[in-house]
Amino acid sequence: MEGGDVGGARRARAACGGYICLEDEAGYTRKPPRGRTWGRRGRTPVVTVSGRRSGRLSVAGLMAMRAGSRPRLCHRLRVHPAGRGKRRSMGEGDFIALVDGVHQLVKAPIRLVWDHLDTHVSHAMRKLIAEREWLTVFLLPAYSPDLNPVEWVWAHVKRSLANLAVVALDRLETLVRNRLKRLRYRPATLDGFIAGTGLALDALTSP
Secondary structure, three states: OEOOEEOHHHHHHHOOOOEEEEEEEEEEOOOOOOOOOOOOOOOOOOOOOOOOOOOEEEEEEEEEEOOOOOOEEEEEEEEEOOOOOOOOOOOHHHHHHHHHHHHHHHOOOEEEEEOOOHHHHOHHHHHHHHOOOOEEEEEOOOOOHHHOHHHHHHHHHHHHOOOOOOOOHHHHHHHHHHHHHHHHOOHHHHHHHHHHHOOOHHHHOOO
């Protein structure tokens, strides 16, 4: 991965006219995000949650963009049950399965942009990328979440879950799936997330 490019100039030329895809990950537990709410004066609302380990939810989100087309939001979700020694994050297979699914959906070359997560730059991931002629990968600069519209997706979902205590991990899974599904059918909201990053798709997708 040189300077962010995986696959070289040949792939970059082949990707012209395809989709720009940005990816990011988020994690959720039964402990809800804190948010503002109404309450009686002098009585701070309290949300009671269990202190026991109850597993974790990992979500990888990918936004596919092309000038003149509506943005598409796709995601892959994995539940990690509680337990010592159990994996609590996604692996290379999860990420590449998400990218493969998006490619089948858009039926076009993909220029994928993501961060320096260990799983994104591992030897196994490099091999998977090399096997896909339609895929060109670039790395975001370090510490630049403001350039990724998927970060806005996570902020939106977490606000909707603020102060909401759930009893079981499968209930949390259902809530997150529903939030993301709603966003998929709100292209104007997704356009707003993209605009918030300052990305200019006309420039990015020009040959």
